[in-house]
Amino acid sequence: MKKNLFLALLAALVLGILAFSLTRWTVCARHGTLAAQVLPSRLEDISFLTKELRLEPEQVRELTKLHAALATKLSDCCQRHCAVRARLGPALGNETNGMVQAKMMIAEMCRSYEEGELATLEHIQHVRAILNQEQKRRFDELIAECLCRTCAVCGQGAAKR
Numbered sequence: 820m821k822k823n824l825f826l827a828l829l830a831a832l833v834l835g836i837l838a839f840s841l842t843r844w845t846v847c848a849r850h851g852t853l854a855a856q857v858l859p860s861r862l863e864d865i866s867f868l869t870k871e872l873r874l875e876p877e878q879v880r881e882l883t884k885l886h887a888a889l890a891t892k893l894s895d896c897c898q899r900h901c902a903v904r905a906r907l908g909p910a911l912g913n914e915t916n917g918m919v920q921a922k923m924m925i926a927e928m929c930r931s932y933e934e935g936e937l938a939t940l941e942h943i944q945h946v947r948a949i950l951n952q953e954q955k956r957r958f959d960e961l962i963a964e965c966l967c968r969t970c971a972v973c974g975q976g977a978a979k980r
Contacts, residue, residue, distance in 0.1 A: 862961060862965060868882060871957065872954045874954070882946060885945050892935070893938060896932070900931035900932065903928050
């Protein structure tokens with residue numbers, strides 16, 4: 820009986836560590852050393868986009884506001900994700916209902932990640948709204964380059980159309 824309980828707790832710990840690692844890398848990488856792998860820093864760089872898209876001064880001002888709003892939203896998502904993750908370890912050690920708690924926490928972390936992805940999608944739409952047709956075409960090319968790079972986790976590239 821003790822051996823089965825120990826194996827179950829060990830499996831839960833391993834799953835928790837895996838979920839923690841993958842989710843932390845995915846959600847919080849934008850703010851750390853992995854930023855270039857998730858979203859190339861050049862797409863976060865206003866001066867790069869100004870030059871690459873040949874933006875007008877009013878577009879630069881609007882893009883600066885949009886970038887700041889996105890950074891705030893992503894920071895909020897990351898902070899909520901990390902706060903839940905910090906409670907995950909103790910839940911995994913709870914023999915009574917730890918797995919139920921852990922599953923609820925993982926679902927909450929996934930919601931934070933999803934909110935960040937949806938905020939990024941909305942940001943892209945807002946940026947496209949301030950661009951002319953030629954700028955949109957180039958911006959779309961830059962986004963496609965970002966999305967089609969090799970994945971840092973599994974090494975696979977995104978499927979090309």
